[in-house]
Amino acid sequence: MKWDALEEEPCSLARTIGVIGDRWTLLILRECFLRTRRFEGFQSALGITRHLLAERLKKLVRQGVLRRIPYQESPKRHEYILTQKGLDLYPVMMALVHWGDTHMVDERGRPLLHEHRNCGKMFDPVMICSECREPLLPKEVHTHPGPGARSAAERLAAQKSTKAKPRRRAA
Amino acid sequence: MKWDALEEEPCSLARTIGVIGDRWTLLILRECFLRTRRFEGFQSALGITRHLLAERLKKLVRQGVLRRIPYQESPKRHEYILTQKGLDLYPVMMALVHWGDTHMVDERGRPLLHEHRNCGKMFDPVMICSECREPLLPKEVHTHPGPGARSAAERLAAQKSTKAKPRRRAA
DNA sequence: TTCATATAGTTCTAAAATCGAACTGTCAAT
DNA sequence: ATTGACAGTTCGATTTTAGAACTATATGAA
Incomplete structure (x- = not known):
């Protein structure tokens, strides 16, 4: 599965998982709630590779979970703080x-x-x-399809692309 | 990081992430709450590879989140249902x-x-x-160290193994 | 001036995880 | 004798992640 596709799924759980559903992201968010704000802070608290940390932070900013705010000029430095979406x-x-x-x-x-x-x-x-x-x-708790649910036709179309294909028999 | 180590960390969030903190596991659990119980059911609902599905189910059983229960003899077939730990x-x-x-x-x-x-x-x-x-x-909400918190000495020892090592200068 | 430190990244290669597809095995029904 | 349902396992190719070094800018010390 291409994980970007999760955000398109008609399921709020899948969409949320697409944004925060991986180990490092969840740990980064833990640090955010513990008031860590800077790159080095995250890195040394978690032991995450700098490469992945940079990538995950970028994604969280892109998704509006974190905001990247300058805290000094020359050299330019930014810190990462939770938006309301993140606080939620x-x-x-x-x-x-x-x-x-x-x-x-x-x-x-x-x-x-x-x-x-x-x-x-x-x-x-x-x-x-x-x-x-x-x-x-x-x-x-009982669930009911909401306004954003897929119609039967849409479900069928979606199944074609994700469902296991029939496997052929041995020769 | 070896992800098994997460379960040893003195942090309930990290330990939980060690058990359920990956994309497929979370989606498998969604299906569980939607009453899916069988291998084929999970596979076709999610489009997960059979290989990974088998592995994730095994891990969830090992962790006590799911129970594997026979529903027919010959051929032996089992279904996966949430334990109380899973329902929680x-x-x-x-x-x-x-x-x-x-x-x-x-x-x-x-x-x-x-x-x-x-x-x-x-x-x-x-x-x-x-x-x-x-x-x-x-x-x-304010947090306080609980009885399972690490002492300062333990934190220091733990840091040595996870913290970024000092990087050497260019030649 | 030269060195060391602090901060926030980027780049590279090797190792690990995942994907995609096929294969195995048991039993029931046709 | 063959097909289909079910629950996996195996294997090569691709993608992600780990681990380490490198870049860049600026401050303060020797």
């Missing part, structure tokens, strides 16, 4: 962290605790329904 | 979908709508604080 990834990050906290901790316990300044307490993130504010369970 | 990824999936719905839709609108059976309404997922039940904003 916070629930994604928290959901990933919380799953790790729940299922991947060793005997030592959580590496990081989160304090909510509003209430002053250590918390876990909980995902609720915007309408009734009850926690969401997969069993209680 | 629901907030991650919903967060990814919601970001896509917010920032990646085209003029046609959302591909999929979600109905909450509890209240009967179409909803968006909202992430709140478990303690005060207010929506979480990145600015209002």
